[in-house]
Amino acid sequence: MIRATDEWVTFERHFQQIIQLSAKTVGQNRLVYSPSWVKAQAALIQFGQQAGLTAMVDHYGNVYLDLPGEDDHVIATGSHMDTVRNGGKFDGLYGVLGGLQAITMLKTRFGAPRHTLRLISFSEEEGSRFNTTFSGSKYYALHQSVGPLTDQNGISFEQARSQAVEQLQTISNIVVKRPALPISFTELHIEQGPRLINTHAAVGLVSGIVGQRRWSITVHGVSNHAGTTPMNDRHDALQAAVTIIYQLNGLARHLSPNLAFTVGQLTVSPNTSNVIPGTIQFTIDARHADDRLLDQFEQLIGETLNRQADPQIKCASKRYGKDLPATFDSDLLAQNKQLAQQLSLTSQIMASGAGHDSYGSKLFSVD
Amino acid sequence: MIRATDEWVTFERHFQQIIQLSAKTVGQNRLVYSPSWVKAQAALIQFGQQAGLTAMVDHYGNVYLDLPGEDDHVIATGSHMDTVRNGGKFDGLYGVLGGLQAITMLKTRFGAPRHTLRLISFSEEEGSRFNTTFSGSKYYALHQSVGPLTDQNGISFEQARSQAVEQLQTISNIVVKRPALPISFTELHIEQGPRLINTHAAVGLVSGIVGQRRWSITVHGVSNHAGTTPMNDRHDALQAAVTIIYQLNGLARHLSPNLAFTVGQLTVSPNTSNVIPGTIQFTIDARHADDRLLDQFEQLIGETLNRQADPQIKCASKRYGKDLPATFDSDLLAQNKQLAQQLSLTSQIMASGAGHDSYGSKLFSVD
Structure with missing residues (x-):
């Protein structure tokens, strides 16, 4: 395994700061647009700004942290900040903070990149508060809006969204914007099944979604x-x-x-x-x-x-x-397989049995 | 079929009067100790008194209508006045009014009997309001009381019982009493299955309860x-x-x-x-x-x-x-079989698949 000590300490600190927002509840509770969700996205913006990245937020509360490159092409990574009720520590958050760490490490080692590197923290993927899923990535990638939905307390999506997102849009130095789409999107996600444990593989290389x-x-x-x-x-x-x-x-x-x-x-x-x-x-x-x-x-x-x-x-x-089943980009898959080999990580090619932002937003077919 | 016109008209009038108490609801609704249950038991007392029978009520609201005989032996018949929610017209009521009609007809034709004839209208058999069944016949035959139960509105059995039964006990000429047990008990009941229809039999002769x-x-x-x-x-x-x-x-x-x-x-x-x-x-x-x-x-x-x-x-x-399975009195069964033949009623000997007052109270084994 690779460990760049300083950066891992930072990752661990970021991770603990976000999961401590749910310290008083069972499991993680960052339902979209809830107070703990606002605090988590605000903390992420702060992490990004501290690392010298450009922070943006759109009207749905998707947060973008850019390391600007020499041209307009964007290579993106990320996942979602929301959780199910009583959720696990890693679902969504691992891909957000892992992506931030990757970009920070690349910045430290190599300086300004050729293509812009972007970390995306999508507002909502789980569908646990409102009866809609992938609303964050669908807003970003497909320009799709959510209809007139209410949560179980009768609060409308629109009311919850505007109150929560306003708090993010007033953070200093934030850019309010829905940026252009990337040429590729890679999502790091914890496996939600036993395949990797059963085969003692360190990473799964996801060929698609069933x-x-x-x-x-x-x-x-x-x-x-x-x-x-x-x-x-x-x-x-x-x-x-x-x-x-x-x-x-x-x-x-x-x-x-x-x-x-x-x-x-x-x-x-x-x-x-x-x-x-x-x-x-x-x-x-x-x-x-x-x-x-x-x-x-x-x-x-x-x-x-x-x-x-x-x-x-x-x-x-x-x-x-x-x-429909989704097949992810085969070039990216081949690159990732090669990377795993270079890093001596045992890997397994597998289809994901669960939906993810990559699928809901069709970001997998953007390239 | 036998039809004594006047008595059938009376039966029909009694029957309609009771089922009209549920006219505003779907099906019959005489949950034990409810207002419609009180009205039904009160109406029955009136029917009995009009027919010259001695009316009694005990502390559980069981109603007894006696045609006194020459000795202390009692031959009883009857069933229960309560219904399930949205119940059928005949379950319980048929046995109560059928028994009343039988005693009235015998009185008209033969005058005072040797043994006392008793119609019993048990307070509760269905278990639909409180989590207890056969509470009426168990109180009469086994002297069993109901524990501290409440209905789904939080009303205690005791409160419901005392308020309802008090209304019956204040009817004029009523005797407040739990009388002695009979030497035999016969219960007329509608079949709750398709066996008789399937075999085109007019009556079932019940050998026991499964x-x-x-x-x-x-x-x-x-x-x-x-x-x-x-x-x-x-x-x-x-x-x-x-x-x-x-x-x-x-x-x-x-x-x-x-x-x-x-x-x-x-x-x-x-x-x-x-x-x-x-x-x-x-x-x-x-x-x-x-x-x-x-x-x-x-x-x-x-x-x-x-x-x-x-x-x-x-x-x-x-x-x-x-x-445990119950086997009913074989002498009574043989008599009933003979009666069915005399009356040219096609019959079938069968075990009842459902429980009844005869079983819950063990009145079947009293003789």
Whole structure:
């Protein structure tokens, strides 16, 4: 491992300063536009200004720290500052402070670069306060705005945004601006799964983000008395749903061991111990790097639902999410692989199973 | 069918008067000690007094209408006046008014009987307001009292009981009394299943009540990210629970087609579409007339839970209900069978899959 002592001390100090903002809560709590989120973005601006970088903030609260180069091309890195409720220490923040450290180290060693180097700390990626995800990177890269949403306390996105961002825009020497897009964007992120630990690899080289589809399945049967309804006279929605899930699990495993298949949500109605369930609703989340395989699985879902022998059991399926797989830039991937080798870091090429700013904003296809 | 016109008109008038008390709600709503329950029991007392019967009420609000006989032996019939929320028209009320009509008809035709004939309208059987069932018949037959329970509005059983029963106890000519037990009790009740319709039988002759057991099953796995956790690294509590339920359903059907097996309640934690479920809780309700068969099924449940191959999936089972099967008096059953034949009513001997006052109070074994 490489360690430039002074810079690691600085990284550690920055890191501790931000995570201490959530010291009084369980886990990290920097919901977008909350007081701790404002303090974190303000601290980051201060870190950047202390390191001699140009600090910018846009109307969504995305923070940009630039080391200006000789030409207009921008090479960017970064991640998001917000967290889920009770989040982990590294999700988002690691990529923000890691990017800042990388730019600072390059500045110290090599001075002014040819291309501008930019650290981006996106305002929001998690979707934990408002029912929207990637709002920061989408505002930056796609110029997309958020609709009229409110949080669970009834505070509108617009009200929360303007109050929070105003505090950042009044910091001294800050430039209020949404800058031009970079020619490349690299995001450092903690893995949210066990692959690297299981293979003892130091870093993952991310080839893309898996495609993801989500369905809501409804199984309607006939609710009835659990004691007086004979077994051969039942139209038990739960038993039908259980059979469907059991079969789909087998089909998913048979289709590909890499097809991630999850039934995460399931509700029973009326959900009373002595009443045969009349309606079951459940979700399916399926992910795979190959979209054709997700097509096949979607067909298998339909066939499984249609295979009901009991005409009084009625199944309906509604797909409410479809994200195509993303393939990241192969040149950057090859460069990163080479870098890992030069640094003697064991690595593994892998697809990310989770969404990230790189994906939500389509920053991966900007080059 | 037999029809004594005047008495049927009276029955119909009584029936309409009681069900009209719920005219402004969906279905019948006579939760124990509610205003409509008080009105219904008060109306019944009036019906009885008009028919020349002696009306009594005890401290739990059970109403007794006696046609005094020559000796102290009492032959009783009846059912309960309370309903579930949004209940049916016939559950309970049919047995109460049917019993009243039978006694009235016998009085008209034959005058004073040898044994006292008693109609009982029990206060509560359903358990829909307070977390207790058969509280009326248990108070009468077993002298059992209800503990310190409250309804969902925080009103105590004791407060609700005393306020409601006081209104009945102040009706003129009412006798406040919990009378002695009868030598036999017969309960007329609507079937709550399709057996009679399916076999085109006019009446069911109930040989007993099935045994019933209830278990709460907990399946603990490991909650994790639905996108980043490989399939072979999951400990998905829902998939484990689904497999268990699927297997138990097969085992139950194989053990006996008459074993009623119901998973009526199932909850998922955290119940989020993109999170692998960490904990599932579900209930099992199993009923059969033969208690040894329920023993066998209980063993199969244990074996199925213990068959988990994944050591990170932990299952626990807790039985929270066990009611032994009840066999009703064979002499009464034989008499009723003979009566059905005399009246040219097609009949079928069957076990009841639901509990009733006859069972909860053990009135079936009083003779």
